[in-house]
Amino acid sequence: MARWGRYSDCTWSTLRKDLVAGTIVGVIAIPLGMAFAIASGVKPEYGIYTTIVAGVLISLFGGSRFQIGGPTGAFIPILFAIAAEYGYENLLIAGMMAGVLLILMGLFRLGVLIQFIPKPVTIGFTAGIAVTIFTGQIASFLGLKGIVRHESFVANMREIGVHLHTANPYSIATAAICLAVVLLGARYAPKVPASLIGLIAASIVAALFFSGKLATIGSTYGAIPNTLPSFHVPVLSWDRIHLLLRPALLIAMLGAIESLLSAVVADGMTGSRHDSNRELIGQGIANVAAPLFGGIPATGAIARTATNIRSGAVSPLSGVIHGAAVLLILLLFAPWASNIPLSAMAPILMVVAWNMSERRSFLRLLKLRTGDSLILAVTFLLTVFADLTTAVEVGLGLAVVLFVKRMGEAHLVSKVLPDPESVKVGPHMVSEDHDCPQIGIYTVEGPLFFGAAYRFERTMPGLGPEPPGVVVLRMSRVPFLDTTGEGNLAKLVADLEASGGRLLVSGIQQQPLELLRRTGLYDAIGSSRFYEHTGDAIDEALRAIPKERCAGCRHAAFRECTALSAGKAIPQPAAAVFKARAGAGAVR
Structure with missing residues (x-):
């Protein structure tokens, strides 16, 4: 009808x-x-x-x-x-x-x-x-x-x-x-x-x-x-x-x-x-x-x-x-x-x-x-x-071909650190004299797929002779992940584990998360290492690093670094600071 x-x-x-x-x-x-x-x-x-x-x-x-x-x-x-x-x-x-x-x-x-x-x-x-x-x-x-x-x-x-x-x-x-x-x-x-x-x-x-x-x-x-x-x-x-x-x-x-x-x-x-x-x-x-x-x-x-x-x-x-x-x-x-x-x-x-x-x-x-x-x-x-x-x-x-090329060029990986003047993290805070040798925080932007695999490998720094103990990946800006991108992450996890480090992930979106679950990489990383907010991941990273390596460090990459460098206890956790400043909208 x-x-x-x-x-x-x-x-x-x-x-x-x-x-x-x-x-x-x-x-x-x-x-x-x-x-x-x-x-x-x-x-x-x-x-x-x-x-x-x-x-x-x-x-x-x-x-x-x-x-x-x-x-x-x-x-x-x-x-x-x-x-x-x-x-x-x-x-x-x-x-x-x-x-x-x-x-x-x-x-x-x-x-x-x-x-x-x-x-x-x-x-x-x-x-x-x-x-x-x-x-x-x-x-x-x-x-x-x-x-x-x-x-x-x-x-x-x-x-x-x-x-x-x-x-x-x-x-x-x-x-x-x-x-x-x-x-x-x-x-x-x-x-x-x-x-x-x-x-x-x-x-x-x-x-x-x-x-x-x-x-x-x-x-x-x-x-x-x-x-x-x-x-x-x-x-x-x-x-x-x-x-x-x-x-x-x-x-x-x-x-x-x-x-x-x-x-x-x-x-x-x-x-x-x-x-x-x-x-x-x-x-x-x-x-x-x-x-x-x-x-x-x-x-x-x-x-x-x-x-x-x-x-x-x-x-x-x-x-x-x-x-x-x-x-x-x-x-x-x-x-x-x-x-x-x-x-x-x-x-x-x-x-x-x-x-x-x-x-x-x-x-x-x-x-x-x-x-x-x-x-x-x-x-x-x-x-x-x-x-x-x-x-x-x-x-x-x-x-x-041009679409894949454009999407690949839209992919960006940048190393970031918290900005004490705001609730955000940004690449402008990273410099030769202001970095953390034990914790690496990276913001991944754009789809992580076969067209962006080469850029991820090039822009994600190698672990080097003194690899960081913890790598935090901020993935809230990754709308799509395919099996090639999942392979990049799996390689990163394997390299970190081989050097005694660990990977923490914050703000991951639903589609990438579902793919990681289907491939088994989610379980390999560990469900406890996925966080909704970056502040929570930073807290875990600070707890995981050996404190003795912080003694005498002058980088002061985090708010907690002054106390750790002097051999003192960690002050208020990073996540709490973010939440106090930003309310419910803590940084992802």
Whole structure:
């Protein structure tokens, strides 16, 4: 019942708003669906079928009230590469496999993991995809003849250069008309579907003045059928599944990222909150079903979702209506679509590429000249000059390496002593003439894990020929400990015990404490040697050291040192002094 609660407040007023919004988005989706399909290397009607089937199912089963799904520009390089290497039938199978993976991601509640993909990686591959889409439309914009599309960016650019002399002035004029209408419409009439108006205007001009002088959808791909898509189950086999696993994983990952980013944008525009796991399930169902009707992989479309919201949508019904509107237009007007010039489609995709490029975020990150700038640049260049799979893998790998390096650099070990003027201990109190040869107190800051192990070993002073009898580790600022860090502590304990010393620990947090218990190091150290406050640990250290070694010492590292140096009894314990000065908040 909760699932359908999104429709429980449906009234004639809300239905009217959804009807208007859904129709507007449906009209916008038609030229985009065809353009994305053509750019992906398949027939334009497959983009329309995807818009209908996936658009309806994403709205019905997804986790966002306002999400509009369908073919998107982000998929173009991937789908073209898959179709070119494996064929259209295998592209459908890869899309279905990606749908199953998305459903499993949602069922296992992995939606939150998408949020951990670093921003430089997403901006880098998004900008790279935008460059690929934009440059991929140059040949259609210019009406070049004899062009053979390649997977390689460099090969495609070379192809354009070789055939530049075949440029068709009629194609350029048609593309320029469409581009002008799209840009002017977006600037002066943002509520008008500028891409559709531009496509219609350019098509009319071409039909009246350039008939037969430039390539159209019909002359290149054949007439678009004005019938419902036929149901077809691709032939599955284990060999095919194994062959297409990597492409399917890539489609699923990119689909998850795009859909959840779109849902987040919708949340920001409406103040609502989407269910990320349910959204993944909805996207998965749509991608399993769409290939059964010839559709290509789909995901949430940010621009169409934003248009849906701005047009007044109030529920997922607008997404269902958007799919129904596309179906109705297909049945009524498909024959006319066959006369659309290919050069009129190119400006639409170029504008889509420009809008999705995130150029401002890209330049801002690049100018920082940090590790994030490196991740951004590498991901972008690999997306353009290699492929998206390699780009994401290398980008994520670099992000992990830099994260580990940064966390390791955040780790710090410093020797400290009590400050008699305050209730705190600090490194400023340690000097050559003011130290304790028998007690070493060290503050450990930052996660103690494999990335910080080398720093711990370097910054933790060696025991030397005259090791301290007691080492106090202040670990209240260590939020995380892994087995490598535990190994560092175990080595320290072993070295101390070999020299007759002992280790005391104060202020340890819950996660490091639990790990020490599981590994047995807690028992090896001894439960009595763990203290909540540093003052208590100092008291125990002062009791544990041989007092005869204090005679004549002039370091005066502790308040008690004056009495011990003179061979007198220890005055009021350190913990009591800390507590008296700081109340219940004794130093940890």
